[in-house]
Amino acid sequence: MPTLEQLEALLAREPDDVFLNFGLAMALAKQGRVEDSLSRFNHALSLDPRYVAAYFQKARVLAQVGRAEEAKTVLFQGIEAAGAAGDHHAQGEMAEFLESL
Numbered sequence: 001m002p003t004l005e006q007l008e009a010l011l012a013r014e015p016d017d018v019f020l021n022f023g024l025a026m027a028l029a030k031q032g033r034v035e036d037s038l039s040r041f042n043h044a045l046s047l048d049p050r051y052v053a054a055y056f057q058k059a060r061v062l063a064q065v066g067r068a069e070e071a072k073t074v075l076f077q078g079i080e081a082a083g084a085a086g087d088h089h090a091q092g093e094m095a096e097f098l099e100s101l
Helices: 003-013 018-030 034-047 052-063 069-085 090-100
Strands: none
Touching: 003 018, 018 034, 018 052, 034 052, 052 069, 052 090, 069 090
């Protein structure tokens, strides 16, 4: 996986790349930079509201820091997006995670 610095350098050239924004959000989450991570997930989702993995991972970050109600809201959005995309596997995973909260 690319380093935080590598992702930031790539994003300097392609700021609207959804996958790079998602990758940076994940890297920031790993470092415990929750708000920065959530901001990047939000940006990725603003670029492509159908990017289902971003909903799931954003909800995981929120749940890990005790923000379960926010995580539930994100999961509801993600379940809807996954359903619209026909991604029943992701829809099921998010529904299971939602039940666990």
